[in-house]
Amino acid sequence: MISAKNVNKYFYTPEELHALKDVSMDVAAGEVLVVIGPSGSGKSTFLRCLNRLEYANSGSITIEGTEVLDPDCDINEIRAEVGMVFQSFNLFPHLSVIDNITMAQMTVRKRSKKDAEKKGMELLEKVGLAHKYNVYPDQLSGGQQQRIAIARALAMDPKVLLFDEPTSALDPEMVGEVLDVMKNLAKEGMTMVVVTHEMGFAREVADRVVFMDGGQLVEQGTPEHFFTNPEHERTKLFLSQIL
Numbered sequence: 001m002i003s004a005k006n007v008n009k010y011f012y013t014p015e016e017l018h019a020l021k022d023v024s025m026d027v028a029a030g031e032v033l034v035v036i037g038p039s040g041s042g043k044s045t046f047l048r049c050l051n052r053l054e055y056a057n058s059g060s061i062t063i064e065g066t067e068v069l070d071p072d073c074d075i076n077e078i079r080a081e082v083g084m085v086f087q088s089f090n091l092f093p094h095l096s097v098i099d100n101i102t103m104a105q106m107t108v109r110k111r112s113k114k115d116a117e118k119k120g121m122e123l124l125e126k127v128g129l130a131h132k133y134n135v136y137p138d139q140l141s142g143g144q145q146q147r148i149a150i151a152r153a154l155a156m157d158p159k160v161l162l163f164d165e166p167t168s169a170l171d172p173e174m175v176g177e178v179l180d181v182m183k184n185l186a187k188e189g190m191t192m193v194v195v196t197h198e199m200g201f202a203r204e205v206a207d208r209v210v211f212m213d214g215g216q217l218v219e220q221g222t223p224e225h226f227f228t229n230p231e232h233e234r235t236k237l238f239l240s241q242i243l
């Protein structure tokens, strides 16, 4: 589904920084890949390169065979296929919940308002928030807003969903409701790349875990491997700090 090969990304301000160093990573259809690593290790930059919110400087990234780094590729099409859920929810504050979920369906997927609303209500049902369809984001808790953001991403029928620390901005009592939605998606066979510090989720749901540090992919393996027998010193140190 996703194949990243030797991806390099540099930032030039405030100073030159080699943020991704020859990162190669494949994700199979239906796989749940969890990406872990310290702050500043390049996790968000890598996710953002996958749907070209950041443009990688070199390497290759294909999504079902389409080269994302091809300047001629249809980036709106790529973004429709590769959904993203952010730490900060990023709902449109001036739109009701249902309008948040229908807008891109109509503009990008060219669905009628009726079809978009039908799909929107089904997805709200799925994340347990159908009764909130007509309220505005600021009337919802953080956990509810994040469940809406997931429903909005799903409304595009993406091939892949990327999650960038989706529970990091939540009060602890709301983390579970968001992780439950994500677990259900995983069970349904959604292809997911999840950056998270929730090691319980990684252990239970990940098919594979990747550890990044200093812009490099240091180690990857099954959750079992990571939590019982990590190979690299950097991985051991990181896990000892967060577990």
Ligand code: ADP
Pocket: 011, 012, 013, 014, 017, 019, 037, 038, 039, 040, 041, 042, 043, 044, 045, 046
């Ligand atoms: P992580 O998500 O693992 O915490 P990031 O991918 O956000 O790490 O950042 C990796 C490195 O790239 C950090 O040193 C960060 O400061 C830097 N960085 C990220 N985005 C930018 C940007 N837009 N401009 C300059 N530097 C950036």
Ligand code: MG
Pocket: 043, 044, 045, 164
């Ligand atoms: Mg990040």
